[in-house]
Amino acid sequence: MIGSRGTRGTAGALAGAAARWPTARPLARRIVLRALLTAGVIAGTAGALAPVLARRGADGVRGPASERSPRSLEDFAETYRGRHIQGSATVMVPAGAPAGTDAEARARAGVPSVEVRIDGRPLHVMRRADGSYLSMVNHYESFPTLRGVARAAVDELAGAQLSLTPTHGH
Amino acid sequence: MYTRINQRNMTRAQKRRFVDALLTLKRSGRYDEFVRMHGAYYVTDAEERPRAAHMAPSFFPWHRRYLLEFERALQSVDPGVSVPYWDWTVDDSPSSSLWADDFMGGTGRGLDRQVTTGPFAYRNGGWRIDSRITDGKFLTRDLGRPRNPVTLPTKEDVAEALAEPVYDTAPWDSRVTRGFRNAVEGWNPGGEARWRNHNRVHRWVGGLMMGSTSPNDPVFWLHHAFVDLLWVRWQAAHPEAGYLPAQPLPATDPGHGKIFSLDDPMPPWDVRPSELLDHTRHYRYA
Numbered sequence: 001m002i003g004s005r006g007t008r009g010t011a012g013a014l015a016g017a018a019a020r021w022p023t024a025r026p027l028a029r030r031i032v033l034r035a036l037l038t039a040g041v042i043a044g045t046a047g048a049l050a051p052v053l054a055r056r057g058a059d060g061v062r063g064p065a066s067e068r069s070p071r072s073l074e075d076f077a078e079t080y081r082g083r084h085i086q087g088s089a090t091v092m093v094p095a096g097a098p099a100g101t102d103a104e105a106r107a108r109a110g111v112p113s114v115e116v117r118i119d120g121r122p123l124h125v126m127r128r129a130d131g132s133y134l135s136m137v138n139h140y141e142s143f144p145t146l147r148g149v150a151r152a153a154v155d156e157l158a159g160a161q162l163s164l165t166p167t168h169g170h
Numbered sequence: 171m172y173t174r175i176n177q178r179n180m181t182r183a184q185k186r187r188f189v190d191a192l193l194t195l196k197r198s199g200r201y202d203e204f205v206r207m208h209g210a211y212y213v214t215d216a217e218e219r220p221r222a223a224h225m226a227p228s229f230f231p232w233h234r235r236y237l238l239e240f241e242r243a244l245q246s247v248d249p250g251v252s253v254p255y256w257d258w259t260v261d262d263s264p265s266s267s268l269w270a271d272d273f274m275g276g277t278g279r280g281l282d283r284q285v286t287t288g289p290f291a292y293r294n295g296g297w298r299i300d301s302r303i304t305d306g307k308f309l310t311r312d313l314g315r316p317r318n319p320v321t322l323p324t325k326e327d328v329a330e331a332l333a334e335p336v337y338d339t340a341p342w343d344s345r346v347t348r349g350f351r352n353a354v355e356g357w358n359p360g361g362e363a364r365w366r367n368h369n370r371v372h373r374w375v376g377g378l379m380m381g382s383t384s385p386n387d388p389v390f391w392l393h394h395a396f397v398d399l400l401w402v403r404w405q406a407a408h409p410e411a412g413y414l415p416a417q418p419l420p421a422t423d424p425g426h427g428k429i430f431s432l433d434d435p436m437p438p439w440d441v442r443p444s445e446l447l448d449h450t451r452h453y454r455y456a
Contacts, residue, residue: 124303124382127216128225128357129343136303136382139212140356140372141365142344156380158283158312160304 073112074146083154087116087125087146116150121162123153137162173456174399177254177268177392178261185273188254189289191247192388193296202300204240207438209382215343220428222437225344227337227414228430229355230401231446233394235439238452240391252453255395258371262322264313274389277313283377285309290388299378299386309387312376322374323367331367332404337414342429349414350404354397368397399455405447413443 077086089112114133116123124136125146132142137153180188195201211232213221223232241253261268269276275288285308290297292308299307314320331353338349344357356369365373371393372379378386385391415431430436432444 126214128345129215129341130345131216134214138380139382139384140369140380142357156376157304158278158281158310160282160306160310163304 076147078147080151080154083157084119085117085147085150085154087114087150089114089146114146116146116153118150118153118157118162121164123150123162125149171450172252172453174252174395174453175254175456177256177273178266180254180273182272184251184254187248188244188251189273191244191251193289194247195243196297200243204236204243205383205385208236208385211437212382215345215428218428220430220437222430224355225357226429227342227351228436228443229351230398231413231441231443232430232436234398234401234446234449235436235441237391237394237398239439241453253391253395255399255455256389256392257396258322258374258393259325259328268389268392269313274392275309276311278309278311278377282306282308283310283312285311285377303381303383310377311379311387314374315376320365320370320374323370327367327370328400332400332407334404335408335411337404337411339414340423340425342415342419342425350401350408354400367400368393398449402449402455413447 073089073091075088077084079085091112114125114127116125116135125133126135127133128142130142132144133146133149134140134142135149135153137156138149141152143149143152175184192201208223211221211223213219213224215221215225222228223236237253244251244253256268264277268274269288271288273288275285275290277283278285284306285291286293288294290309292298297309299309331350334348334350334353336349338351339346344352344355346352346357354367356366358364358366372384375387375389375393378384379390379393413432415429418431418434419426419429430443433442435442
């Protein structure tokens with residue numbers, strides 16, 4: 001078969017991951033790792049980093065600059081059906097990157113690190129290639145916004161609390 | 171060689187033996203190993219790593235092998251059982267015998283969606299949920315989501331998927347708009363919360379079936395046996411069309427290193443899709 005070396009390397013890498021599957025990776029570490037990966041993609045280096053956190057506007061969504069982008073970065077907190085939901089999307093860019101539209105464009109090009117909590121407990125959120133989000137609670141549908149995925153999780157949880165020791169292989 | 175039958179044709183005795191085998195696997199702890207394995211292989215198509223189970227061409231062969239492993243575990247308990255299939259285009263209601271007290275039990279109650287009837291009700295002692303994402307210990311369902319009703323896929327939905335002439339196509343992920351694989355797996359391009367076929371059934375059952383630990387609901391196996399049968403039917407309808415991609419993707423392809431082509435060994439079994447194309451080596455459908 002063509003290109004077998006690279007692809008077998010792939011399978012080998014996943015087999016290594018498989019060996020670890022019973023152990024859930026702590027959320028915080030996952031976020032940090034993803035942020036570093038993202039920074040590497042954007043800057044080509046994991047050098048000095050500074051977080052660029054979306055500011056919350058009057059409606060809880062980011063202001064006009066990011067509204068022009070396909071997916072606004074989010075930072076929200078609200079009560080939905082009696083549950084406190086909050087979420088944020090953060091993109092890491094190199095410290096000292098030029099300010100203004102160029103840096104913002106580069107930030108938007110990256111994969112945001114996301115954090116969503118329901119009543120203070122972390123909800124593991126993943127992304128699809130089209131940029132939408134899904135969570136451990138809703139694994140077979142996706143949503144354009146973090147707020148959407150958080151609300152859907154509240155709907156699905158029907159009052160249950162998220163586990164502090166979730167089972168997931170990621 | 172054994173036979174997988176339509177659950178609606180099972181005798182009372184067949185149902186009892188299948189349920190008993192499930193409860194025995196659960197007691198031994200082996201059932202929950204399968205639940206954790208499914209969660210562990212849920213890699214999305216935004217991730218920079220190989221994904222065998224979902225949002226990928228190997229959705230069908232990965233789940234075929236996963237069901238075979240589970241079936242072998244069941245048969246180690248009772249060699250006379252196999253995984254039945256649930257044709258959700260026919261048995262499309264919460265009043266189907268599938269959900270009766272002698273088989274899967276019914277939907278969840280209003281307050282917390284706890285399943286309170288049948289062998290998998292927590293209160294009946296044999297089905298405690300340990301591998302899950304909330305603190306709850308009971309199975310949950312929300313059949314048809316009465317608050318905001320959703321229907322099961324129809325015969326027309328399935329016929330449309332079976333008419334797809336090609337197995338799968340680039341970019342080999344959840345954005346694919348053509349091909350049999352995603353027509354059945356059911357990711358909707360555009361990302362809004364609409365569902366087709368396989369995904370839609372998870373949505374219709376609701377509760378734990380919607381989450382990363384969906385095999386916690388034993389109806390998972392009956393659902394995926396029917397999904398597997400749809401692959402068999404598609405193969406019969408398109409004998410000239412095979413599994414794709416047939417060759418590993420080149421290094422320049424965004425799917426390189428993530429997609430399992432015909433002869434790439436899939437974890438955790440190191441089995442190639444090409445080894446799983448012919449189900450008749452193991453079972454047949456009746």
